[in-house]
Amino acid sequence: MTRRSGAVGLLVAGALLLAACGGSPKSSAPAASGGSRSSGGDAITISNYMFSPMSITVAPGATVKVTNKDAVTHTLTATGGQFNTGDISSNRTKSFTAPNKAGKYNYICSIHQYMMGTITVS
Numbered sequence: 001m002t003r004r005s006g007a008v009g010l011l012v013a014g015a016l017l018l019a020a021c022g023g024s025p026k027s028s029a030p031a032a033s034g035g036s037r038s039s040g041g042d043a044i045t046i047s048n049y050m051f052s053p054m055s056i057t058v059a060p061g062a063t064v065k066v067t068n069k070d071a072v073t074h075t076l077t078a079t080g081g082q083f084n085t086g087d088i089s090s091n092r093t094k095s096f097t098a099p100n101k102a103g104k105y106n107y108i109c110s111i112h113q114y115m116m117g118t119i120t121v122s
Contacts, residue, residue, distance in 0.1 A: 042098075043067065044117070046074050046088070046109070051117040060100045060121050067093040076117075077110045084110075 042058045044051055047069040058064060066076045068088040076096070077084045082105055085094040099105060102121050109115035 044076065046070055046076075046115075049112060049115055051076070051107075051109075051115060054117045055120070056117075057120040057122055058098045060098065060102060062098045062121075063095050064098055064119070065093055065095045073111060074115070075110045076107055078119075079106045079108060083107075087111075 042056055042062055043065045044053070044056060045067050046052075049070065056064075064083075066085050066088060068074050068090060071090050073087050073089050075085055075087055082099045083096040085096050088094050098119060098121050100121075105119045105121065107117050107119060
């Protein structure tokens with residue numbers, strides 16, 4: 001019985017690891033549409049070592065709020081250097097301004113580089 005519970009525990013741990021790394025099927029929230037581009041800006045939440053939504057579409061120059069709900073510090077950093085929140089402590093929110101140039105911008109957490117997402121400016 002010990003061997004069986006150990007195998008089950010290993011399977012559960014593997015599934016959690018895949019989910020944290022984005023290995024699960026694409027069932028995440030859909031990209032934001034133009035409806036969220038009004039005066040309130042757009043928002044990304046960090047929770048369970050994942051960005052949500054992982055892909056978002058914003059207007060050029062939009063203000064994007066990033067809230068960290070994890071117990072550890074994260075960042076939201078464009079891989080091409082176009083934007084960077086700097087460190088976001090647990091239960092804190094920081095904002096950045098989206099680029100004015102239309103395009104697709106990949107980002108990561110510079111502390112946990114397996115955390116990834118995309119911002120499309122259009």
